[in-house]
Every structure is written in structure tokens, then in C-alpha cells.
Amino acid sequence: MDPLKFRNALGKFPTGVVVVTARTPSGELVGMTMSSFNSVSLEPPLILFSIHRRALSFAAWQSVSRYAVNILNEDQEQVSNQFARPSANKWEGLATLIGKNGTPMLPNAGVVFECENYARYDGGDHEIFVGRVEALHEHAFTYQRPLVFFEGRYRQLASSASAHTPPPEVELLHGW
Template identity: 50%
Template sequence: MIDAAELRSALGRFATGVTIITTRSTSGEAVGVTASSFNAVSLDPPLILWSLGRNAFSHPIFEAASHFAVHVLGDDQRDLSNRFARASSAKFEGLATREGLGGVPLLGNCAAVFECSTEHRYAGGDHLILVGRVLRLDQGPAERPPLLFHQGRYAALAGETSTV
């Protein structure tokens, strides 16, 4: 049997980018969460996936959502990542957003934004796996360094200055 703490430690050796996923609840509330579990699935059709813990407060909202947006963060957006990683009902307070497809709140100044319709939902153990069809995307400058996460903390590309 695999020890959960050992598995988490080994998985932490894989560096990932950091994203914020947003949606809107059926009652109209803006909802967002920081996630590093984001992957490309297919170019044709354009599909991506991400996963959310079943114990997350926002789980039922994302499970029911018809649309969501994935915001890929730049290395200068650590504070924004931290803001959406915490449990809070005021994550969007004071933030300028615009409305995306399906009424989803979109954050500005991100490295990339993928606006998606929910294509599939899969049970993945203690997580829900959401597959989205990319309907629209936006990209920032290609030379912008990404916000990375590695071994439980923020990291930087070699030769880049870290925001840690």
C-alpha cells in the first residue's frame, strides 16, 4: 500500500504551473480556486483538464458549472495565487474582472486565459476531474516567466529571479 504522505512528497518533485480557475454559481456568486492540476488533453478538439478535491468548499459549484475559465499565472502573481488558495468569501473583493463566456468572471493581466465549457466530469478518487472544451483563449507576452510550484512552495525557472 502506498503511504499518502510519501506519495504527496514524490508528486511534489514534479514542478507545475499555477492557475486560478473561476466560475459562477447557479445563484450568480463568483467562485475561484488556485489549482496546479492543469493539463492539455487534446488539440482537436481543444480540450484541457484540471481537478478539484471533493472536500473543497467550491466542489459542488464547479461540479454543476456549465462553464469555467483557467487563468495561467505569471511569476509576479504570487499574491493573487495565495488569495484564491485560501478559504474566503471575499476572493474577488476589490479585483477588476470582466464577464466571460457563460458569465464566468475573468481576471486581468494573466499569462493566458482559457474560457471553457464543461465537456466531461469524472470521479478521480478524492478529486473531481473536469474536462473543458476551450471556446476562447487569450495570451499575454510569450517572454513572461510563469509562476511555478515545486515541493510545496513557489519556484522560479533557472536564471530567473524568484518571487519567493
């Protein structure tokens, strides 16, 4: 399969944007922008994301047992860019909040999930990280709308006026 064609096809699936943040055992702050975040399980509460094995910080991510998943708001494109560049100081200019489980978190993220690493799986050129959610924060007063990523570009949701729910026969099976 043509890798570019495959990548472009995957880009037709819109996602949100998160920054996953952690402190390594040696005390270094790490953070990475990701669109591969998704829900896994309600009981126990599990989420996942995947990290490219060639990321500069890959070894650091393998060493952490806890991390926070910060869902970005639509006004945080710059934060997304800041954590998507290989840089020694991704946290420059940002205050660091400390979560209940001791993980560093971003200020002003709409929702933050504090996680303990639950499992890691082989995912080809990526590694899949499954996190067990230990605490969750919703910053209602800063929450606007989430940043959206689609076809390789940042997007914004249109007005909620067109937000229809699925019909009853297809919704909410097993919590969906």
C-alpha cells in the same frame, strides 16, 4: 503506501499555477488555485484539472457549465494565495474581466482559456473536470514568466538562455 511519501513524490513534478474562475447559476463568483491543470486534446481542444471533493466550493463547481483557466505569472503569488484560502470574498481587490462566453476572468493573467465543461470523471478523492476550450486570450504585454510550483513552494524559471528544445526525433509527435 504512505500518503505523505506519495504526496512528496508528486511534488517532484514541477507545474504551473492556474486559478479557475466561474460564476454559478445563482450569480456567485467562485475561483480556486490549482496545479492539477493539464492539456488533454488538440482536436477537439480539451484541458483538465481536478478538484478535491472536500473543497468548500466543490458543490458550486459541480453546478457550473463554463469556467476560465487563468495561468498565473511569476509576480502573482499573492493572487494564488488569495484563491487558495477558503474565503467568502476571494475576489477582494481584483477587477473582474468578462470573457466571450460570459465567464469571469482575472486581470493580468498571462493566458486565459475560456471553457465549456465537457465531462467530469471520478478521480478518487478528487473529481476530474475536462473543459472544451471555446476562446483563448494571451496578454502579451503583461506576460512575463509563469509562476512555477515545485516541492510545495513557488518557484521562478531561470533565464531562457538554458532553454534547449528536444531533439527532432522525439518532438512534436501528435502536437507535442
